[in-house]
Structure formats: structure tokens, C-alpha cells
Amino acid sequence: MKILIDTNIILNVLLRREPFYPKDAEVLKLCGARADGMLLASQTTDIFYMLRRYNMAVSEAKSALKKLTENIKIIDVNAADVSAALESDMADYEDALLAFCAKRRKADCIVTRNEKDFTESPVPAITPEKLAEIM
Numbered sequence: 001m002k003i004l005i006d007t008n009i010i011l012n013v014l015l016r017r018e019p020f021y022p023k024d025a026e027v028l029k030l031c032g033a034r035a036d037g038m039l040l041a042s043q044t045t046d047i048f049y050m051l052r053r054y055n056m057a058v059s060e061a062k063s064a065l066k067k068l069t070e071n072i073k074i075i076d077v078n079a080a081d082v083s084a085a086l087e088s089d090m091a092d093y094e095d096a097l098l099a100f101c102a103k104r105r106k107a108d109c110i111v112t113r114n115e116k117d118f119t120e121s122p123v124p125a126i127t128p129e130k131l132a133e134i135m
Contacts, residue, residue, distance in 0.1 A: 001034070001135065002038065002106060003027075003037055003038065003109055004111070004123070005027060005031075005038065006095075006098065007050075009027055009111055009113065011047065013028055014064050015050075020128075027128045027131060030135060032071030034135055035135065036073065038073050038074075038075050038102075039073070040101055041074050041075065042077050042097070044074065046094075048065060051064060075101060078104075084096075085099070091117075092117055095114075096121075102121075107123050108123075109124050110123055111126060111127070113128075
């Protein structure tokens with residue numbers, strides 16, 4: 001199964017945010033074992049920024065991203081993805097970009113805590129709990 005992981009899942013794990021940390025960590029554990037996890041290259045800058053904003057040292061933030069990419073593939077964003085996201089009916093541009101990159105990479109789903117933000121997505125969005133049920 002190919003899954004694109006939303007930034008909120010990654011941050012919940014790296015920052016150990018409760019009550020989501022345990023279930024979201026399971027998503028990352030599936031990557032490389034039973035699922036092909038993907039993350040947009042553009043998400044890495046958002047993640048790094050947020051880790052620093054939560055007072056994580058630069059070296060720690062870089063280390064966290066390196067460890068994350070051991071089992072999660074970083075995928076590119078191309079001009080067609082940007083155009084599709086801008087033309088879509090999705091209200092949030094970042095979510096739209098995620099959705100259209102997921103479509104191009106033939107992802108089975110987008111794993112997120114914000115399913116409602118992906119109602120117009122060409123790729124279905126599911127929660128970590130739903131992923132656990134189908135895996």
C-alpha cells in the first residue's frame with residue numbers, strides 16, 4: 001500500500017503530541033514494513049520550521065528529519081502538481097498540493113488527522129485509526 005503522510009501526523013510523532021502520538025507513531029512504523037510511505041519535499045521545510053518553533057535545536061531537527069527519511073520516501077513537487085492544486089476546488093493550497101502529488105504518485109490514500117480538509121481530494125484521506133483497520 002502506498003500512503004502519503006500529512007504533516008500533522010509527522011509533527012504529532014516528532015513532537016510527541018498527545019493524545020495522537022501513539023496512533024500516529026504506528027503509521028510511521030508501518031512505513032518500510034507493510035506500507036510505502038511518502039512525504040513531499042516541500043513538507044520537510046514545514047516540519048523543520050515547526051520543530052525549531054517548538055525550540056528543538058537545529059542539530060536535533062536535522063537528525064529527526066534524517067531518521068524520518070530512512071523509511072519514508074521523499075517525493076518531488078512538479079509544475080503540473082502546482083497547477084492542479086491551484087485549479088482545484090480544495091480550499092487549502094497545501095492540502096491540494098499534497099492531494100495532487102498523491103494522485104500522480106498513485107498513492108492509495110493520504111493519512112491525516114484532517115479528513116474534512118480532503119473532501120475534494122482525488123485521493124481518499126483516512127485517519128491513522130482507519131489505516132490500522134485496513135492494514
